[in-house]
Amino acid sequence: MSSHNAELSSIQSALEEITHRIKVIADTATADPNDASSPHLVALERSLASAIRSIIKAQKAK
Numbered sequence: 001m002s003s004h005n006a007e008l009s010s011i012q013s014a015l016e017e018i019t020h021r022i023k024v025i026a027d028t029a030t031a032d033p034n035d036a037s038s039p040h041l042v043a044l045e046r047s048l049a050s051a052i053r054s055i056i057k058a059q060k061a062k
Contacts, residue, residue, distance in 0.1 A: 005059055012055045019048040 026041035 008055050008059050012052055012059075015048055015052050015055070019045060019052065022048060 022041060022045045026038065026045050029035040029038040029041050032038075
């Protein structure tokens with residue numbers, strides 16, 4: 001697995017950046033009661049956070 005750590009680290013960084021961007025959009029959407037995309041964006045943010053946790057677990061696996 002250690003041969004994949006650099007690639008996984010790069011993917012993790014990209015996902016963290018995307019997650020941050022989605023969070024900003026989700027926060028804006030949540031503030032607008034007429035924005036129907038809010039729950040979908042929040043779910044997406046949670047899914048990305050889960051993916052990041054999975055990458056971290058994969059990196060720690062032996």
